[in-house]
Structure formats: C-alpha cells, structure tokens
Amino acid sequence: MKTFECKMCGDCCFGEGGIYLEDQESERIALFLQTSHDDFLACFCEERNNRTYLKTGRDNFCIFYEMGTGCAIHPVKPGRCSLWPFYRANVEDEETWEMAKWACRGISRECSFEEFVRQSRLAEK
Numbered sequence: 001m002k003t004f005e006c007k008m009c010g011d012c013c014f015g016e017g018g019i020y021l022e023d024q025e026s027e028r029i030a031l032f033l034q035t036s037h038d039d040f041l042a043c044f045c046e047e048r049n050n051r052t053y054l055k056t057g058r059d060n061f062c063i064f065y066e067m068g069t070g071c072a073i074h075p076v077k078p079g080r081c082s083l084w085p086f087y088r089a090n091v092e093d094e095e096t097w098e099m100a101k102w103a104c105r106g107i108s109r110e111c112s113f114e115e116f117v118r119q120s121r122l123a124e125k
C-alpha cells in the first residue's frame with residue numbers, strides 16, 4: 001500500500017508563499033518556461049530574508065497553480081514541492097507526521113508511521 005498518493009487537491013499550493021528556491025532551481029524553471037532568468041525572477045519571484053520565494057497569486061494560490069490542472073511547472077517544480085510529504089520533520093517525528101495528515105489528504109490514513117518512514121527512504125533513491 002502506498003503511504004502517499006497526491007489527490008491533486010491543491011491545498012498545499014494555497015497560502016502566503018512559503019516555497020523558496022534552492023540554488024539553480026530558478027535557472028531550471030526559467031529554462032522550462034523559455035524565459036530569461038532575470039525575467040523569471042522579476043515576474044514570478046520575490047526576495048525575503050535573503051531567499052528567493054515563488055510569488056503568491058491574487059487568488060492566494062502559488063503563482064504557478066492552475067485550477068483544474070494543477071502545477072504549471074510540475075516537471076521542474078521546486079524541491080520543496082517534490083519532496084512533500086517526506087520532509088525531515090515528518091519522517092523524524094510521529095506527531096508532526098500526524099499533523100501532516102490533517103494538512104494533506106494524500107497521506108494514507110491506513111499506513112503506519114513505520115511504513116511511512118520506510119517508503120520515504122525509497123522515495124529518496
């Protein structure tokens with residue numbers, strides 16, 4: 001049984017932008033969008049606390065979230081997005097994993113925490 005299967009609900013793409021970009025992710029996304037790096041940063045990103053974050057749209061979803069189809073940059077989405085729900089905090093702490101289940105309907109209610117941790121290791125490979 002899969003411990004995680006995204007339901008494409010978009011809940012994790014909603015809210016004040018918490019998705020930051022690691023080194024080279026902005027170049028990769030700019031390339032995917034066939035735009036220059038500078039234009040990508042100007043149109044889709046903002047700087048906060050010395051980090052580059054994706055902007056939030058007027059509907060309060062991530063600027064790349066499209067209702068009905070989901071993430072417009074899915075093949076190159078930031079590591080923060082593709083790693084979910086196997087964040088270190090969820091894998092190392094059972095209570096945090098329990099809270100993550102409330103936030104994300106894609107995390108199985110049937111699987112045990114031990115199974116979640118085991119599958120997180122497989123996801124890393």
Ligand code: SF4
Binds near residue numbers: 008104
């Ligand atoms: S909240 Fe969970 S199920 Fe919904 S889109 Fe995000 S990862 Fe997928």
Ligand code: SF4
Binds near residue numbers: 013054
């Ligand atoms: S980059 Fe894609 S997956 Fe990540 S928050 Fe934005 S729309 Fe959601």
